[in-house]
Amino acid sequence: MRTMKLLWRLVVLGCCAVIITVTLALWSATGKAGYTKYYDADRAQRDAEAAQGSMEDLFADTGIETLPEVENRFTLGLAPSGKTLRETASVATIAGPAIVVGLGSLLSIVLLLLGDKTPKPTPGDD
C-alpha cells in the first residue's frame, strides 16, 4: 500500500516536471515574452491591404530605411494578457499550478520515506 502511494506521487511529480519543462521550453522558443500574444488574422489582413498602397519600394533607392515591425505571431508569455480563456494561457497559469502540485508531491514523498525510517514497535517493548 505504501509502495503504491509512493509510486503514484512519483508519477505526479514526474508529470509536473514535464509540464514545467515543456512550458518553459515553449516560452523560450517563442521569444521569452512578458505577455501571451496570438497571431492576429485581422491585423494581418489590414497590414496586407495597407501594403498595397505602400510607398516603400518607390523610396527604396533613396536610403530611407524601413521601420521595425511589431511581430504578428504567437508568443507564450510569463503572464496572461487578458481575461478570455485563450489569453489566460501563460507560464504563470500553466507551470504555476504544476509547481504547487509538484512541491506537494515532493513533500509527501519525503514524509512517506521518513515514515519508513521511524522504528516500528516490537513485541515486548512494553
Place this chain on the structure above:
Amino acid sequence: MIQTTSNGRFIRAIRVLTALGAVVGAAGVATADPTPSENGFELVVPEAHAKLGTVYHALKGQDAQVTFTSDAPLEYIRGTSNAVIGYAVVGEGGELLAGEFMLPIESLDTGIPMRNKHLQSKRWMEAETYPNVVFRIAETTDISESRSTDAFTTYSVTLVGDMTIKGKTREISIPATITRMPESEQTKVRFPGDLLAIRCSYPIVLSEFGVGVDDPGIIAGKLSDDLTLETRLFLSTTSPEEVIAKRRRR
C-alpha cells in the same frame, strides 16, 4: 463696513478667477491640438503656413509611420501606428519651414489589446483627456544635400520643434533625412503629386512629459523611461481628402 469688506473679497475673488481663466486659456491655446479636416485624413493648414512654401500632406493608413520601442529589463515592448496626419511646408532648399503632425494615442498598437488599453489609461497616456501626441516644426537647421538624382533629392537636416505629450510641451531637436521626389509616371500610380519622405529616430524621456513618473511599472523594470521613437512619413502635395473624394465619385 461689513458690506464693504464683503464687496472687497468678492472683487478680489473675481480678479483671481479672471487671472486663472486667462492662464488656463493661454495654456489651452498653446497646447491645443491642430484641427483635422472634415474626414480626418489631413490637418487644416493655417493660411500663414500655407503662404511660406509648398505644402505636403502626410499619407495615413498605409505604411507604418511611427514605431516606439521600450527596452526595459523585464519586458521589451514595441508599438506602431499608421494614423499620423499632418503637413509640412517645404522651402526651395529642402528645409521644412513649418509643419504640424498629430498622432492619435488610440492608434498605437503593441500587438496585445490589453496592453493597448493600459497604454491609453489614466495611469499612462490618459488618452481621454490627451488624445493626441503633437509635434510642431519650428525650424530646420544643419541642412545639407546628401544625395541627388533625376528622380529624387535627399537632405540631412535637424528638425527643431515642440513635442506635446500628455499636455506637456518640450522643445526637441531631431536629426532627420528628407527626400523630395517630384511626380513622375512611376509615382502617379501610387499617389498623385510630388512626394516627400521624412525619416528620423530619436529618444523620448517619458518622465519629462509627466508620463509614468514614479510608476511601479517603470520602477519594476517592465517599461523603460527612455523610449526610442522611429518615424517614417510619406507626404504628398496632393491633399488626401481630394484624392479620397475623387475615388468616391468614381
